[in-house]
Amino acid sequence: MPIVQVHILEGRTTEQKREMARRVTDAISETLGASPESIEIMITEMSRNHFAEAGVLRIDKT
Amino acid sequence: MPIVQVHILEGRTTEQKREMARRVTDAISETLGASPESIEIMITEMSRNHFAEAGVLRIDKT
Amino acid sequence: MPIVQVHILEGRTTEQKREMARRVTDAISETLGASPESIEIMITEMSRNHFAEAGVLRIDKT
Amino acid sequence: MPIVQVHILEGRTTEQKREMARRVTDAISETLGASPESIEIMITEMSRNHFAEAGVLRIDKT
Amino acid sequence: MPIVQVHILEGRTTEQKREMARRVTDAISETLGASPESIEIMITEMSRNHFAEAGVLRIDKT
Amino acid sequence: MPIVQVHILEGRTTEQKREMARRVTDAISETLGASPESIEIMITEMSRNHFAEAGVLRIDKT
Numbered sequence: 001m002p003i004v005q006v007h008i009l010e011g012r013t014t015e016q017k018r019e020m021a022r023r024v025t026d027a028i029s030e031t032l033g034a035s036p037e038s039i040e041i042m043i044t045e046m047s048r049n050h051f052a053e054a055g056v057l058r059i060d061k062t
Numbered sequence: 063m064p065i066v067q068v069h070i071l072e073g074r075t076t077e078q079k080r081e082m083a084r085r086v087t088d089a090i091s092e093t094l095g096a097s098p099e100s101i102e103i104m105i106t107e108m109s110r111n112h113f114a115e116a117g118v119l120r121i122d123k124t
Numbered sequence: 125m126p127i128v129q130v131h132i133l134e135g136r137t138t139e140q141k142r143e144m145a146r147r148v149t150d151a152i153s154e155t156l157g158a159s160p161e162s163i164e165i166m167i168t169e170m171s172r173n174h175f176a177e178a179g180v181l182r183i184d185k186t
Numbered sequence: 187m188p189i190v191q192v193h194i195l196e197g198r199t200t201e202q203k204r205e206m207a208r209r210v211t212d213a214i215s216e217t218l219g220a221s222p223e224s225i226e227i228m229i230t231e232m233s234r235n236h237f238a239e240a241g242v243l244r245i246d247k248t
Numbered sequence: 249m250p251i252v253q254v255h256i257l258e259g260r261t262t263e264q265k266r267e268m269a270r271r272v273t274d275a276i277s278e279t280l281g282a283s284p285e286s287i288e289i290m291i292t293e294m295s296r297n298h299f300a301e302a303g304v305l306r307i308d309k310t
Numbered sequence: 311m312p313i314v315q316v317h318i319l320e321g322r323t324t325e326q327k328r329e330m331a332r333r334v335t336d337a338i339s340e341t342l343g344a345s346p347e348s349i350e351i352m353i354t355e356m357s358r359n360h361f362a363e364a365g366v367l368r369i370d371k372t
Contacts, residue, residue: 001288003251003317007104008342012234014357016342018243025241025338032322035362036240040249040288042193043236049076050105050313054098055087057080063175063229063350065313069127074156082155094132094140102311102350110126111200112229113125116222117211119204125226127189131352138297142305149303160302164226167253167298173324174353178346179335181328183214187299194253194280209275217268218260237249245285262359266367273365284364290317291360 002028003040017043019046031050064090065102071120073108081106126152127164134169135183141167189226195244196231201228230236249277251288257306258293265291312338312349319368320355327353 004024012020021041029036048058066086074082083103086092110120128148144183145165153160172182191208200205207227215222234244252272260268269289279283296306322330331351339346346355359369 005315007313020341022236022241023341024334027333027337031333041238052083052103056086065131067129078190083152086148086156089151093144093147114207117208145300146303165300176331177352179332189255189283191253206279209279213271213275213284238271269362270365289362
């Protein structure tokens with residue numbers, strides 16, 4: 001704890017996720033006063049047919 | 063916001079998910095007074111060896 | 125299963141949530157072919173200092 | 187309800203998950219007084235490039 | 249990791265939750281081969297007007 | 311989307327959460343190439359009798 005869940009659309013590289021995990025951990029550690037060791041991040045990738053806005057699946061968005 | 067997460071067993075078609083996203087968005091918009099544009103839906107599919115009821119994995123249910 | 129989690133901002137009435145639960149259950153049942161009895165809905169209310177868009181807490185949005 | 191979500195790193199066998207679902211259901215049923223039939227467990231597997239501790243993805247941990 | 253989220257209806261005592269956390273941790277540790285120290289449990293309590301089955305809020309269930 | 315859920319122990323000030331939301335949004339925007347406007351953060355506070363590590367509720371940790 002803190003436990004962070006990040007839902008993103010698929011398509012990012014491992015390098016982007018690596019950098020994101022590092023930067024989000026720093027941001028949380030420095031603002032909330034939590035030790036970096038206590039911070040866990042889970043990344044969940046969504047495919048474009050599993051995410052909708054305004055009732056429209058992302059694969060159908062034109 | 064509203065942010066909706068729908069956990070379902072795998073096996074539905076994209077057409078079913080498309081229709082579900084549309085109908086759930088309408089339902090939430092009309093009952094809660096949220097604009098459709100503000101409503102996001104994330105669909106999470108579970109495989110049958112990752113869901114259990116009464117302590118029994120769905121793949122083992124006879 | 126299906127298990128649905130709906131995150132909303134606080135401020136809706138019980139009557140609105142009641143209607144939402146009924147309508148969302150119908151929408152999912154009819155589009156995914158799940159029995160209404162199998163559908164569970166969890167409503168999570170967020171306060172305005174616990175939700176941010178574009179890095180701005182909702183309480184600070186002008 | 188109770189609804190349990192278990193996030194684990196990938197790599198466990200179905201036999202381990204089967205046993206886990208059975209044991210966790212017993213534990214919850216006996217301590218909270220819920221009928222086993224009312225308990226649902228969702229298992230979510232994370233890959234090692236989707237989980238970070240201390241800002242370091244698990245695939246990078248040496 | 250493992251990270252466990254347990255959604256329950258409100259009304260359990262702290263003693264029940266304490267016992268549940270202990271037993272669920274044992275169950276997961278022994279079946280998945282995870283060290284107890286690595287297992288985190290988050291308990292989320294739902295009020296009866298925030299949980300619905302078959303489209304009916306629990307407060308309305310007769 | 312990205313949608314971020316941050317589980318923290320209760321006790322932080324609104325100023326800390328404000329700063330955290332701003333910094334986490336920047337971190338995600340800059341590393342994943344998402345527009346800040348598309349990033350939503352939900353903060354969930356846990357009380358110390360609702361979080362356990364190694365089977366021990368945080369209120370019991372000595």
